[in-house]
Amino acid sequence: MSVPYETCGTHEAFESPDACLQRLLARTLNSFELPDETLSRLDTALAYDSCLHSAAHHSDGRRRETYRHVWLVADGSxxxxxxLTHNTGPDGQLHHEVYTDQEELRIATARLPLPSAEPEALEGAPPLVVDDRTAQPLPGREYEWGDSPDHARRVLRRAENADRPGEEVAVLLAGAFAHQITQAFGRLDPLRGRRPGFSLYEHAFLLADGREVSLWEVEHTATPDGRHMCEVYETEDAAQSAMERRAASL
Incomplete structure (x- = not known):
């Protein structure tokens, strides 16, 4: 199912987290209801990510989608x-609403004039297609073949953190024959000097015995002089914790 959606970066290759927030607030009808405390915290946003959470499309053209938008802010949280987007109003146009928690979202979604997804409620009505992306497995990897040991060495060599993966990991990845790079979170803020930014990348390696081993690379500018810095960790949790520590220390 194709669900059109304007994500951060559609128009600008390097939009800042604040620009993504401003576009969300501009298109949502009820953004004025957001708590001042929430908006104040978002003023310190360092990185941004978004994803489709769920969708329901009716064959008569009515539809609704929900999206999750996440910002990493300066206190590390x-x-x-x-x-919520839908076209169930009298004008048939696509409308956008924004909420701070899932319970508010659930209540807003329940009031939409869409048929229930339960089979017994669909008798005599066109079928409803429901797609909940949170319940779907991650898509298969698309590996790049060749030069994977060199790629692993380059990633490990540019890591500046003292707790970076050691020699044992380096030896293991010397036997990799394929790899894939995926941006997992955020983007660096191109407006250098204004605020630091964070990006998280997964470098996945395929070994000869069929195992997958990943390195998690944090790129950021949360340094005293604002310079670009790379840190590498063996787990996503460790990388996320490092991002939070860096953000909290600003």
Whole structure:
């Protein structure tokens, strides 16, 4: 199912987290209801990510989607906003709403004039297609073949953190024959000097015995002089914790 959606970066290759927030607030009808405390925390946003959470499309053209927007803020925590889009109004146009928690989102979604997803409620009505992305497995990897040991060495060599993966990991990845790079979170803020930014990348390696081993690379500018810095960790949790520590220390 194709669900059109304007994500951060559609128009600008390097939009800042604040620009993504401003576009969300501009298109949502009820953004004025957001708590001042939430908006104040978002003023310190360092990184941004978004994803489709769920969708329901009726064959008569009515539809609704929900999206999760997450910002990493300066105190090391994350702020989540939930966006509801639908075209169930009298004008048939696509409308956007924003909420601070899933319960508010659930209540707003329940009031939409869409049929229930339960089979017994669909008798005599066109079928409803429901797609909940949170229940779907991650898609298969698309590996790049060749030069994987060199790629692993380059990633490990540019890591500046003292607790970076050691020699044992380096030896293991010397036997990799394929790899894939995926951006997992955020983007660096291109407006250098204004605020630091964070990005998280997964470098996945395929070994000869069929195992997958990942390195998690944090790129950021949360340094005293604002310079670009790379840190590498063996787990996503460790990388996320490092991002939170860096953000909290600002």
């Amino acid at each position: 994350a702020v989540t906003l939930w966006e």
